[in-house]
Amino acid sequence: MPIDYSLTLVADADFFKKIAVPGASGRDLLGIVDAAVQGGVTVVQLRAKALPFREFLDLGLRAADRLAGTGVPLIINDRIDIALACGADGVHLGQEDMPLAAARKILGGARIIGISVNTVEEARAAEAGGADYVGAGPAFATATKETALPVLGPEGIRSIKRAIRIPVVAIGGINAGNAAALADSGADGIAVISGILVAPDARRAAEDLRKAYKR
Amino acid sequence: MPIDYSLTLVADADFFKKIAVPGASGRDLLGIVDAAVQGGVTVVQLRAKALPFREFLDLGLRAADRLAGTGVPLIINDRIDIALACGADGVHLGQEDMPLAAARKILGGARIIGISVNTVEEARAAEAGGADYVGAGPAFATATKETALPVLGPEGIRSIKRAIRIPVVAIGGINAGNAAALADSGADGIAVISGILVAPDARRAAEDLRKAYKR
Numbered sequence: 001m002p003i004d005y006s007l008t009l010v011a012d013a014d015f016f017k018k019i020a021v022p023g024a025s026g027r028d029l030l031g032i033v034d035a036a037v038q039g040g041v042t043v044v045q046l047r048a049k050a051l052p053f054r055e056f057l058d059l060g061l062r063a064a065d066r067l068a069g070t071g072v073p074l075i076i077n078d079r080i081d082i083a084l085a086c087g088a089d090g091v092h093l094g095q096e097d098m099p100l101a102a103a104r105k106i107l108g109g110a111r112i113i114g115i116s117v118n119t120v121e122e123a124r125a126a127e128a129g130g131a132d133y134v135g136a137g138p139a140f141a142t143a144t145k146e147t148a149l150p151v152l153g154p155e156g157i158r159s160i161k162r163a164i165r166i167p168v169v170a171i172g173g174i175n176a177g178n179a180a181a182l183a184d185s186g187a188d189g190i191a192v193i194s195g196i197l198v199a200p201d202a203r204r205a206a207e208d209l210r211k212a213y214k215r
Numbered sequence: 216m217p218i219d220y221s222l223t224l225v226a227d228a229d230f231f232k233k234i235a236v237p238g239a240s241g242r243d244l245l246g247i248v249d250a251a252v253q254g255g256v257t258v259v260q261l262r263a264k265a266l267p268f269r270e271f272l273d274l275g276l277r278a279a280d281r282l283a284g285t286g287v288p289l290i291i292n293d294r295i296d297i298a299l300a301c302g303a304d305g306v307h308l309g310q311e312d313m314p315l316a317a318a319r320k321i322l323g324g325a326r327i328i329g330i331s332v333n334t335v336e337e338a339r340a341a342e343a344g345g346a347d348y349v350g351a352g353p354a355f356a357t358a359t360k361e362t363a364l365p366v367l368g369p370e371g372i373r374s375i376k377r378a379i380r381i382p383v384v385a386i387g388g389i390n391a392g393n394a395a396a397l398a399d400s401g402a403d404g405i406a407v408i409s410g411i412l413v414a415p416d417a418r419r420a421a422e423d424l425r426k427a428y429k430r
């Protein structure tokens with residue numbers, strides 16, 4: 001079944017820990033995931049680079065449980081072991097994570113592998129290596145993820161989209177206010193972190209992003 | 216083929232980084248592994264909790280390459296993804312790493328899974344969960360690994376050995392000087408870190424440890 005990459009929520013547990021109001025009810029990460037899915041999120045990527053292993057695993061297992069039956073795939077960032085342990089639909093790998101060829105060998109052909117790219121060359125290498133999609137970014141300047149990579153802007157996203165045939169998901173600094181500026185880049189979708197995680201109403205935020213990024 | 220657990224070298228890359236003399240020739244970690252295998256090491260466990268992912272992966276791939284054909288199994292500490300990527304023979308898991316049941320599901324029955332235990336209860340749980348062996352420790356006080364766990368001593372190792380049927384490997388603070396004190400504990404072997412990594416001659420250190428721990 002083809003994946004609908006329209007709107008990815010990157011549920012970043014490290015970022016969420018920083019912004020979470022202690023004791024605030026109804027503001028747990030998986031509650032936000034639920035609400036965002038109701039609002040139109042089509043892919044959930046779980047990221048937790050700094051979380052202790054067992055906490056990440058527990059979060060992955062609970063996310064898989066929540067998403068079961070929704071049709072929304074769960075992608076685990078970086079950790080193939082956690083993806084396997086929680087029966088996730090795939091992994092998203094950065095340029096410093098497991099090499100694509102090794103990941104494909106471990107995961108087989110049935111699981112989704114996405115690759116972070118910043119250049120046309122990286123995008124072509126990901127496609128040639130058998131990636132299912134690329135996450136191209138940063139689309140805009142972002143404070144969520146510390147990175148020294150050059151901002152691509154709508155033009156950079158378009159160049160990557162033109163260079164490859166696999167789906168391109170734009171990521172980095174995207175919110176309902178600037179998503180429209182990406183709309184004619186040709187990207188197959190957008191991925192959002194703070195635009196949903198810091199919103200007072202995650203469902204509404206997802207709805208607004210879907211409307212703003214009409215292609 | 217049954218594994219000979221007589222002498223495990225825990226090749227701890229983090230510890231080695233701390234003690235390594237910069238620029239000293241012939242003192243790379245894999246060179247020590249080679250020499251130790253020549254001296255009688257029967258299992259190599261690669262541990263690198265603090266190493267960047269790609270460095271750990273590279274080290275694992277090179278270790279697998281070096282050990283191919285020697286009959287000495289390569290066990291990767293903690294990271295199942297790295298074990299799979301470098302075709303290692305198994306993994307060694309601590310009580311905070313991947314749960315045994317999940318690890319067995321991912322790795323299947325053909326790969327070795329060892330579990331760190333400090334108590335008879337943990338040892339029984341590891342055996343009941345399908346572990347291939349346990350690493351019981353700390354046998355003696357150790358500075359290599361920061362731990363608040365109580366030292367088992369020869370008596371504690373003996374209690375664990377009596378409680379289970381799978382092989383017991385004693386670990387923690389073991390060197391050629393105190394290995395003999397463990398000899399009648401019934402343990403199937405010993406695992407050593409600094410006792411080999413800091414020795415001026417790793418081959419000789421392994422030979423001395425084999426002699427000292429004659430059961």
